Every structure is written in structure tokens, then in C-alpha cells.
Amino acid sequence: MSDFSLSVQPRRSLSLHSTKVRGIFYQVLLAGSLSALALGIGIQTVSNMRARGIPLSFGFWNESAGFDINQTLIPYDTLSTYGQAFWVGVVNTLFVSLLAILLATLLGFVVGIARLSQNWIVAKVATSYVEIIRNIPLLLQLLFWYNAVLKPLPAPKWSIEIPGGIYLNNRGLIFPEVQLHPGAGLVALSSAAAVICCIAFWFYARRVQRRTGRQLPVLSVSLAALIVFPLLMFLAAGEPVSFIRPQLHGFNFQGGHQLYPEFAALLIGLSVYTGSYIAEIVRGGIQAVPKGQTEAACALGLSPGKTLRLVVVPQALCIIIPPLTSQYLNLTKNSSLAVFIGYPDLVQIFAGTVLNQTGAAVQVMAITLAVYLAISIVTSLAMNAFNRHFAIVER
Amino acid sequence: MRSMLKGLIAVAMACTASAAWSATLDNVKKNGVLTCGTNSATAGFSLPDNEGKWTGFVVDYCRAVAAAVLGDAQKVKFIPLTPKDRFTALQSGEIDILAHNATWTSSRDMSLGILFAGTYFYDGQGFMVRKADKITSAKGLDGASICVTQGTTTELNLADYFRSQSIKYTTVGFADEEAVVKAYEEGRCDVLSADTSTLNASRLRMAKPDDSIVLPELISKEPLGPAVRQGDDQWFNVAKWTLYVMVAAEEFGVTSKNVDAMKSSDNPNIRRLLGVEGSIGKDIGLGDTWPVEVIKQVGNYGEVFDRNVGKDSPLKMERGLNALWNKGGIQYAPPIR
Numbered sequence: 001m002s003d004f005s006l007s008v009q010p011r012r013s014l015s016l017h018s019t020k021v022r023g024i025f026y027q028v029l030l031a032g033s034l035s036a037l038a039l040g041i042g043i044q045t046v047s048n049m050r051a052r053g054i055p056l057s058f059g060f061w062n063e064s065a066g067f068d069i070n071q072t073l074i075p076y077d078t079l080s081t082y083g084q085a086f087w088v089g090v091v092n093t094l095f096v097s098l099l100a101i102l103l104a105t106l107l108g109f110v111v112g113i114a115r116l117s118q119n120w121i122v123a124k125v126a127t128s129y130v131e132i133i134r135n136i137p138l139l140l141q142l143l144f145w146y147n148a149v150l151k152p153l154p155a156p157k158w159s160i161e162i163p164g165g166i167y168l169n170n171r172g173l174i175f176p177e178v179q180l181h182p183g184a185g186l187v188a189l190s191s192a193a194a195v196i197c198c199i200a201f202w203f204y205a206r207r208v209q210r211r212t213g214r215q216l217p218v219l220s221v222s223l224a225a226l227i228v229f230p231l232l233m234f235l236a237a238g239e240p241v242s243f244i245r246p247q248l249h250g251f252n253f254q255g256g257h258q259l260y261p262e263f264a265a266l267l268i269g270l271s272v273y274t275g276s277y278i279a280e281i282v283r284g285g286i287q288a289v290p291k292g293q294t295e296a297a298c299a300l301g302l303s304p305g306k307t308l309r310l311v312v313v314p315q316a317l318c319i320i321i322p323p324l325t326s327q328y329l330n331l332t333k334n335s336s337l338a339v340f341i342g343y344p345d346l347v348q349i350f351a352g353t354v355l356n357q358t359g360a361a362v363q364v365m366a367i368t369l370a371v372y373l374a375i376s377i378v379t380s381l382a383m384n385a386f387n388r389h390f391a392i393v394e395r
Numbered sequence: 396m397r398s399m400l401k402g403l404i405a406v407a408m409a410c411t412a413s414a415a416w417s418a419t420l421d422n423v424k425k426n427g428v429l430t431c432g433t434n435s436a437t438a439g440f441s442l443p444d445n446e447g448k449w450t451g452f453v454v455d456y457c458r459a460v461a462a463a464v465l466g467d468a469q470k471v472k473f474i475p476l477t478p479k480d481r482f483t484a485l486q487s488g489e490i491d492i493l494a495h496n497a498t499w500t501s502s503r504d505m506s507l508g509i510l511f512a513g514t515y516f517y518d519g520q521g522f523m524v525r526k527a528d529k530i531t532s533a534k535g536l537d538g539a540s541i542c543v544t545q546g547t548t549t550e551l552n553l554a555d556y557f558r559s560q561s562i563k564y565t566t567v568g569f570a571d572e573e574a575v576v577k578a579y580e581e582g583r584c585d586v587l588s589a590d591t592s593t594l595n596a597s598r599l600r601m602a603k604p605d606d607s608i609v610l611p612e613l614i615s616k617e618p619l620g621p622a623v624r625q626g627d628d629q630w631f632n633v634a635k636w637t638l639y640v641m642v643a644a645e646e647f648g649v650t651s652k653n654v655d656a657m658k659s660s661d662n663p664n665i666r667r668l669l670g671v672e673g674s675i676g677k678d679i680g681l682g683d684t685w686p687v688e689v690i691k692q693v694g695n696y697g698e699v700f701d702r703n704v705g706k707d708s709p710l711k712m713e714r715g716l717n718a719l720w721n722k723g724g725i726q727y728a729p730p731i732r
Contacts, residue, residue, distance in 0.1 A: 053508035053625040054486050067550040068567045078554040151581045170582050171540055251539040251585045261583070342569045348545070352570060356479050358547030359507035361486065
């Protein structure tokens with residue numbers, strides 16, 4: 001467009017008739033009025049808040065919170081500050097989101113591939129999972145998992161006992177606590193060494209395969225290293241790890257760790273729900289890979305499994321990743337539905353209890369929005385980087 | 396999520412409406428309806444009946460304010476609120492007055508931009524446990540899971556009490572009172588903790604009310620009262636004196652049945668209360684007979700108490716602290732003169 005107008009009117013002028021100047025003028029006008037609007041809203045909000053005696057400052061941040069939270073992954077007690085309560089909320093949100101993203105991705109890939117299976121039953125089961133789960137609102141599913149599946153579990157006294165000192169009841173899943181003794185560091189060190197060895201061996205195997213075409217047994221060697229190294233060190237150091245078994249004492253189990261049903265319901269709900277969307281994305285991605293690729297792989301004599309792993313999935317990945325990113329973002333944002341099943345996430349703790357106790361509605365909401373925005377942006381950036389890595393450079 | 400919405404509404408309201416708050420009384424008169432924030436579902440305090448008509452103790456307080464301001468106790472729009480959302484709703488102007496089971500505390504008066512206008516119910520926090528657990532005292536609650544409503548003083552008192560007693564416990568919090576009771580009923584918690592009035596009300600609505608008992612200990616003072624926005628003294632007075640008029644009416648024996656006859660009483664206290672003498676209406680910006688409307692349409696404090704939570708109700712709560720000052724309680728109205 002601009003090329004065209006320049007060729008018709010070669011003389012550069014600063015008048016409003018010049019496309020370029022006009023463009024800049026309107027951009028500045030738009031940006032200016034938007035910032036004026038934002039500024040106006042800000043000033044108006046502050047003056048109204050001041051007029052009505054609503055707290056304006058962030059001074060509450062360092063005040064003692066005075067309430068308890070059941071699931072805290074970072075140190076927190078009644079005497080902690082609202083600021084610490086905020087971080088507990090952020091960590092809880094990230095914790096459940098990351099785990100759910102992991103599970104949803106696994107589930108989605110398995111189901112997505114299963115939908116394309118030649119096996120009639122497998123394909124139909126996968127299809128009905130996707131169709132049923134995708135079409136029921138997430139909130140209902142969360143309430144279902146929480147109220148219909150997890151709450152009816154037996155009371156602590158009649159817990160379902162799982163071998164290994166694990167108990168399942170309506171207070172959650174209680175499992176032994178790992179206690180480390182001197183020497184446990186050596187075990188950890190040897191585990192780390194094993195991991196490093198595995199990675200080195202993997203690189204070496206790749207080089208060998210590239211050079212000679214010979215395939216080394218990477219999987220079995222890695223597994224062996226990962227098990228044998230730490231196990232040897234474990235025995236040598238005199239079994240420096242013990243378990244504290246949970247004991248039923250009074251109302252509940254004492255000792256051991258506890259996974260709360262609120263957390264479990266949210267994790268299962270989010271994973272199952274998002275998994276159904278990811279399954280569709282995976283199926284779409286795989287089907288978008290030209291059939292000729294599969295046929296060519298087949299002609300080369302690759303097995304169906306290898307065809308999928310080495311030819312189809314890598315090409316499908318670059319189609320899958322962008323929509324996958326938006327599912328991850330959705331999942332993280334959907335985790336705020338935690339508030340309905342009592343899981344202490346950011347919204348429940350911070351935009352709930354803290355907002356209510358401090359009355360600082362505008363500040364608390366602004367911070368909460370900023371956190372979700374930040375999580376989303378970071379997720380997007382990470383996934384974009386991942387995408388660049390996988391994108392087909394040239395077709 | 397709901398609180399997020401409320402927060403956004405608060406922001407939006409703060410942005411759009413400006414100085415319309417100062418004259419809540421004029422606004423209510425102009426709109427012809429009082430918007431009152433109440434509990435979403437607490438038997439005896441605020442509950443819609445089979446026909447969808449709101450009934451209960453705090454509901455009747457709202458009706459009394461409507462009778463005072465608009466002359467008609469039915470001109471109230473009830474907005475059910477969770478404890479978590481209630482103060483934001485008041486701050487933002489979504490409601491004219493908050494008549495909730497909300498505890499009057501210093502920090503709420505000082506830092507939320509609201510003011511409590513008195514105490515309509517003196518309460519205390521207690522514990523409900525299952526009879527089968529054979530617990531007789533709160534000191535036996537070591538290791539218990541306790542269900543509480545979020546954003547209440549309950550949450551804070553619980554932390555204080557168990558810390559001072561060095562008892563370990565875990566909380567399970569929900570924003571919605573009904574979800575809390577449901578979680579207790581279904582065995583997610585061993586203990587339900589709330590104001591005793593709420594505990595008694597919740598028990599009535601349980602499937603097996605006789606399986607639970609309320610422990611005798613009260614761990615806190617919970618003066619429950621109505622709240623209004625700061626900076627509107629006239630409206631604050633309306634909220635405060637509507638309550639006092641009801642208490643004074645009980646003290647002087649004025650009831651919804653005899654209020655008309657009482658107008659010709661010789662007792663100067665009653666004559667001033669009912670606006671026959673003095674200026675109880677003019678100074679506050681209401682008609683001279685507003686207390687008559689309140690008492691006639693809603694009743695005096697004792698009538699409202701008995702009807703909703705006291706001896707004439709399924710809750711059968713004792714007057715206790717809520718008896719008048721001259722009958723062993725602490726309900727007391729300053730002189731009307």
C-alpha cells in the first residue's frame with residue numbers, strides 16, 4: 001500500500017496526506033487516548049477509594065496473617081505475614097498446575113494415539129472418553145471428583161490400607177515420611193552421578209549410531225545405572241534412609257505425609273479435563289502428517305512403533321505445540337476453580353481470605369491478576385522456545 | 396471466582412460512580428427499595444422460605460430499616476452474600492447495608508472503610524463434634540480436622556485458640572457456608588467450628604441432627620451487628636437507631652400488637668419513642684412516626700428474637716447475653732430523648 005502511494009506521489013511531505021505520517025499520527029492518538037483513559041481510571045479509583053476509607057496501601061503485606069492453611073509447601077504458620085500467605089498460594093497454584101500439566105499431557109498423548117488405533121475397542125474407548133469429558137463443564141467434574149469420589153471414602157478409623165504403610169481415607173492419602181540419616185547425602189550424590197553417566201552414555205550412543213549405524217542399548221544401560229549405583233551406595237552407607245509410618249492417633253493419622261482430597265480432586269479433575277483436549281490436538285497433529293511419510297517409513301522397513309516414534313510424532317509435534325500451549329494456559333487459569341472444592345490455591349488464600357481480612361480489594365485483585373498474567377506469559381515464552389526448537393526449519 | 400468477580404465489580408464501581416455514597420438515605424428513598432446484604436442460608440437468621448420469601452433474624456433487621464426509611468417492611472431487596480464477599484459488596488456500594496452474621500472487630504471498623512452500627516446478637520465461637528467421637532471438651536480435639544468458613548473471625552480465633560493451647564489441627568476452608576456444613580456432614584472433618592448460633596442453625600438442617608453435639612466451650616466474643624459504609628453519618632444513625640428503637644420498645648413493653656394503643660400512653664419514654672413527643676424523626680431525616688412503623692411491621696427486639704431464633708422457633712435458643720440489661724443480659728439502648 002505504502003509503496004504504491006509513494007510511487008504515485010514521490011515527493012515526501014509531512015502533511016496529513018502522507019500515509020506514513022497519517023499512520024504515525026493515528027497510532028500516537030490511539031496510544032495517547034488509551035493511556036489517558038487508563039490514567040483517568042486510576043486517578044478516579046484512587047480518589048474514590050480514599051473518599052470511602054478503603055485501604056490504599058500495600059502495608060498489609062507485612063502484617064501477621066493469623067489464619068492457618070492446611071497444605072503449605074513452604075514454611076508457614078499462624079504468625080506468618082500476609083505476604084507469606086500469598087507465596088503459599090502461588091506455590092500451591094504452581095504445584096497443582098505443573099503436576100496437572102504433566103498428567104494431562106501424558107493422558108492426552110496416550111488417548112490421542114489410541115483414538116487412531118486399529119483396535120476397534122481401544123479407539124472407541126478413547127473416543128468416548130474425549131467426547132464425554134470435553135462436553136461436561138469443568139466445575140461439575142471437579143465437584144464430582146470431590147463430592148462423589150473422594151469424600152465418600154471411609155473415615156480414618158476404617159481407612160483402606162495399602163501395603164507399605166499407605167492409608168487411604170476421606171482425609172486423603174497418607175504415606176510414610178522419608179527420614180534421612182547421615183550418609184544419605186552419599187546416596188543422593190551417587191544418584192546424581194548415575195544421571196550424569198546416563199546422559200553421557202546417551203550422547204556417546206548417539207555418536208556411535210551416527211558414525212556406524214550400530215544401536216547401543218541405551219534404555220537398559222541407563223536403567224541399570226540408575227538402580228545399581230544408588231543401591232550399592234545405599235547398602236554401603238548402612239541404609240541411611242528410614243520411614244516414619246503414619247499411626248492412627250485420636251482423630252487422624254500422625255506422622256507421615258498427607259495428600260489432601262481437595263488437592264487430589266483438583267489434580268484429577270484438571271488432568272482428565274485438559275487431557276481430553278490434548279488428545280484431540282495430538283490426534284489432529286498426527287493426522288496432519290502426510291500419509292506418504294508413514295508409507296515411506298513402512299517402505300524403509302521401520303516397525304509401526306518406530307514409524308510413530310521416529311517419523312510421525314516429531315513432525316506432528318510442531319503442529320501440536322502451539323495449541324498445546326494454550327491448553328497449558330487454560331489449565332493454569334482453570335486451577336482457580338479450586339475455590340469451590342476448598343483447595344488453598346492463590347485465589348482461595350489471597351483473593352479470598354487475605355482480601356477479606358484486609359479489605360484491600362483493589363490491591364489484592366491487582367496482584368492476583370498480575371500473578372496469573374505472569375504465569376501465562378512465562379508459560380508462553382517457554383513453549384515458544386520449545387516450539388522453535390521443534391519447528392521444521394524447511395519443508 | 397465469585398470473589399474475583401466481586402473484586403472486579405468493586406474496581407468498576409470505584410471507577411464509574413463517584414460521590415454518590417454520601418447520601419445513602421436519599422438514594423434509598425429515591426429508589427424506593429432498600430438493598431440489604433444478608434447470609435445466603437443460615438436457618439433462623441436468613442433463609443428463603445418455601446415461597447421464596449426471606450425470613451430470619453437479620454432479615455427482620457433489614458425489614459425494620461426499610462419500615463423506618465420507606466414506611467414499608469416489604470420494600471427490601473435481599474442480596475445473599477458469602478462471608479468472603481460481604482465487606483467488598485458493602486464497600487463497593489452493591490448493597491446499602493450489611494445485615495450479616497458479621498462480627499464487630501476493631502480492624503473491620505478501622506481498615507475496611509465500614510462501620511458497625513451496634514450489636515444485634517451477642518454470640519461466641521463454639522465447636523460441633525460427632526457424639527460417636529465421645530469428645531466432651533475442646534481440649535480433646537488434638538489432631539482434628541476442622542471445617543470453617545473462609546474470611547470469618549472463626550478462622551482467626553481457631554488459630555489463636557489452638558496456638559495458645561498447643562493443640563495441633565488442620566483446617567478445611569470453604570467460601571460458602573453450606574459447603575462447610577456439607578463437608579462436616581460427609582465426614583471430611585471431625586469438627587465444625589462457627590458462632591454457636593450458626594452451629595445450632597446448621598444442626599437443624601442436617602440429615603441427622605442428633606448425631607452431633609455442640610461443645611460447651613466458647614472460645615471468643617462474637618458481637619454480630621449491621622454495618623454501613625464510612626463517611627455517611629446520617630445513614631449510620633439510621634442503622635444504629637433502628638436497632639435501638641427495637642430494643643427500647645421491648646424495654647418499655649411496646650409490641651407490634653399494642654403499638655397503636657401505646658401512642659396514648661402517659662409514659663414520657665414511650666411517647667418520645669413513638670414520636671408523639673420530641674423529634675425522633677426530624678433530626679434523622681425520617682418521618683416522626685418511623686419507630687411506630689418499625690414496631691408495627693416488624694416488632695420489638697424480643698419479638699424478633701423469639702420468632703426467629705428463640706422460644707417460638709425451631710432453634711429454641713436462650714436469650715442469654717441477648718436478654719435486656721435489666722433481665723440479666725447486656726442488650727441496652729441509650730436513652731431516647
